[in-house]
């Protein structure tokens with residue numbers, strides 16, 4: 433039963449939870465996605481304005497645990513202003529980093545690094561990937 | 575009275591993890607050493623199929639199986655052992671009633687009444703039955719403290735053709751104990767049959783089905799220090815006699831030809847296939863354990879712990895207790911301002927404190943309470959003692975220091 437787990441709650445993660453960035457309801461956005469996990473009740477709405485293949489504005493709103501909220505916040509910050517093709521790559525990198533525990537635990541930047549401990553918390557993986565998975569699904573279908 | 579700290583030593587898992595504080599007993603309890611031993615003994619000395627063969631080993635297995643049934647009859651003060659049916663759990667027992675009794679009982683336009691505090695297991699089967707029968711599912715609301723609103727309950731019975739009431743005896747979220755005896759009498763006066771979900775009460779208080787006058791009552795062995803994959807349906811004999819079987823096959827027949835089957839009488843009629851024999855034998859040991867402790871004593875112990883925990887936790891800044899009904903069992907839900915229950919549960923888990931976070935299979939109730947993210951829930955057992963509660967309070971303070979830290 434004993435597991436060697438490192439600290440899930442990085443100070444930066446808690447800061448994103450306390451004061452999320454891009455945290456704003458925007459019903460007028462061109463793309464509106466619901467990111468929800470019925471198992472734990474987490475529910476966020478993602479608001480994206482996509483113009484000529486570029487996400488010019490991104491925000492989210494809703495409720496969830498510290499991990500899901502921080503990860504949605506990081507996602508919004510990273511995708512605003514970026515072309516969809518780049519975002520798809522970013523999503524793949526993040527999801528692989530967290531889900532594939534056989535891959536090296538090397539994060540490309542500090543924002544990704546705060547989620548590395550999730551690799552040791554399989555029961556919280558769904559929290560960290562909620563917004564990212566939702567966006568990934570959307571791009572796969574559209 | 576018994577000594578919870580001493581009892582802990584009789585539970586091999588807890589004894590093996592001395593620092594573990596297990597407060598998720600509403601989900602499942604740990605297993606008493608006599609339960610584990612009885613299961614081992616069954617496989618080592620008694621294993622053979624029941625009700626079929628005539629050699630001595632099989633006869634002994636049948637005797638062990640029927641012995642537990644008789645124990646359950648006495649445990650519930652049922653009139654006949656044939657009123658005790660083994661199922662795979664409370665969920666299966668409710669589904670049995672919904673599929674066997676439900677369709678014959680309900681006409682289009684009739685209603686089934688449940689409460690707003692039901693576990694999904696005592697909600698979804700009725701919801702689906704109502705859909706199939708074009709009947710209405712009514713939900714009796716709660717009063718603000720988390721007790722059932724008995725006036726609204728009665729109004730449902732007066733204003734609608736309610737044919738069946740399905741009600742939990744103790745809420746797995748709020749800890750509320752419902753006055754099932756009075757509510758059953760009320761339901762009967764309006765011509766409704768009553769199913770009592772005793773999943774959270776069977777190990778925590780004395781139950782007398784004749785006194786309650788329940789038509790059906792269900793529970794699971796695994797929440798009673800017994801094995802998983804086993805539960806009980808109690809049903810009044812005259813109802814069981816009339817009900818068609820739910821599942822058919824071996825063990826439940828009297829005579830079969832290719833064109834026709836004559837079913838065995840209850841309880842066999844509802845026990846198709848080979849049952850959980852070792853589980854039933856082990857459950858007998860759990861019932862002996864509960865009876866030896868005394869369920870009145872257990873009820874007092876759980877109530878005292880809940881009151882103690884409520885006092886300790888209420889001192890934590892920003893913490894709100896969910897559920898303040900006058901009668902409660904050892905279940906305590908709470909919410910903390912600005913903190914998601916899953917984050918609490920993870921941080922408590924690291925301190926070897928096992929609590930539950932989420933909607934506890936009662937999603938509509940949590941929506942109603944305005945807590946879509948769910949609650950954190952501590953639930954107690956015979957081996958829970960006051961030091962465990964103090965560890966919880968300290969653990970919570972520590973978790974909150976981490977979560978609320980500003981870098």
Ligand SMILES: Cc1ncc(COP(=O)(O)O)c(C=O)c1O
Nearest residue numbers: 663664665693695746773774794
């Ligand atoms: C009130 C209540 N009813 C029914 C059930 C379902 O029990 P089982 O999953 O053992 O069938 C539970 C289990 O959590 C419960 O708490």
